[in-house]
Structure formats: C-alpha cells, structure tokens
Amino acid sequence: MTTPTDTSPEQLYRHSLRLLLEKDIPAWIALWAEDGVMEFPFAPPGWPDRLEGREAIAAYMRPYPDHIxxxxxxxxxxxxxxxxxxxxxxxxxxGRVTGTGAPFDMTYIAVVSVRDGRFVSYRDYWNPLAVQAPGLDFAGSGAR
Incomplete structure (x- = not known):
C-alpha cells in the first residue's frame, strides 16, 4: 500500500486489520484523517464513547497491544x-488478554467511513458485557 488515496475503503480496512495484528499502532493511526472520529455507542460507564481527532484516537490506541x-x-x-x-x-x-493469558474473543460490527483514503468515522458496536467477564480486567486501560 503506497499511499492511502490509492486504495479502496475495503482495502484500507483490510490493511488496518493487518497493522493491528502486527501491533503497529503508529502505522494504524497514520491511516486516520486529522479530524477523524471514533465512537463506541455501547461503551459502559467510565469508558470513552467518542474520540475526536487523530491525536485522541492515538492516545486511546497506543496501549492496546499491552492489554490485548x-x-x-x-x-x-x-x-x-x-x-x-x-x-x-x-x-x-x-487472541489473549496479555495480563492474564485469558482468551479474548470479541464480536464487532463497525460502520466505517473513508475520505481521501483515510478513516474519518468509525462507529464500533462491541459488546460491553464482555469486559466484565473473568480474566478481562482491563477496564479503564484504553483497550478493548
């Protein structure tokens, strides 16, 4: 993938998943527009429900590999x-929860919008009850 504008939204999304598996969070963050918005409509109390801008998304995602x-x-x-x-x-x-070794298995539905080859909107509909399961004690860590 040379530049984000050379790819379709589907190619960009698939590439973003490869980066997450490689734990290359800086490269994943680089796929976002400066004014991108990430939302978690089902976020439990104490968890963010909206992140505005690439920097807020970066701060949220940087510790992800430390937890999952x-x-x-x-x-x-x-x-x-x-x-x-x-x-x-x-x-x-x-995968695995890094702190406990417990299995991690989360189902997601996401609505993702792309502009000029970069993510501009990502609504992540994940199950907030899963973070209350035994072995998944990473609440407040910024990870899901």
Missing part, C-alpha cells in the same frame, strides 16, 4: 453500502 494480544480476525465480512466511502463490517477479534 490480537491473533486473528476470523469471520470477517465487509459489506459495501450505497455510499462508496462507507462500509459495514462484521468480524471477530481473537
């Missing part, structure tokens, strides 16, 4: 919408 060792994104389904720059994504993230 992602190994795969099975069951990935990317759906195109009538807006060519918006995708709906269904997937699972699997």
């Amino acid at each position: 060792d992602l190994r795969d994104f099975p069951d990935l389904r990317i759906h195109r919408t009538t807006d060519p720059e918006t995708l709906v994504v269904e997937m699972r993230g699997v």
Whole structure:
C-alpha cells in the first residue's frame, strides 16, 4: 500500500486489520484523517464513547497491544453500502488478554467511513458485557 488515496475503503480496512495484528499502532493511526472520529455507542460507564481527532484516537490506541494480544480476525465480512466511502463490517477479534493469558474473543460490527483514503468515522458496536467477564480486567486501560 503506497499511499492511502490509492486504495479502496475495503482495502484500507483490510490493511488496518493487518497493522493491528502486527501491533503497529503508529502505522494504524497514520491511516486516520486529522479530524477523524471514533465512537463506541455501547461503551459502559467510565469508558470513552467518542474520540475526536487523530491525536485522541492515538492516545486511546497506543496501549492496546499491552492489554490485548490480537491473533486473528476470523469471520470477517465487509459489506459495501450505497455510499462508496462507507462500509459495514462484521468480524471477530481473537487472541489473549496479555495480563492474564485469558482468551479474548470479541464480536464487532463497525460502520466505517473513508475520505481521501483515510478513516474519518468509525462507529464500533462491541459488546460491553464482555469486559466484565473473568480474566478481562482491563477496564479503564484504553483497550478493548
């Protein structure tokens, strides 16, 4: 991938997943527009529900690999919408919780919008009850 503008929204999203598996958070953050917004509509109390701007997203995501060792994104389904720059994504993230070694298996649905080859909006619909499961004690860490 040479520049983000050379890729489709689907290619950009798939590339972003590879970066997460490689734990290359700086490169993942570089895929975002400066004014990008990440939202968590089902965030539990004490967790952020909206991050505005690349820097806020970066601060949130930097510690992610310290808390979750992602190994795969099975069951990935990317759906195109009538807006060519918006995708709906269904997937699972699997791996281990680094502090406990407990299995991590989270199902996600995301609505993702891209402008000029960069993420501008990412609404992450994940299960907040999963962070209360035994072995998943990373609340407040900035990781999901």
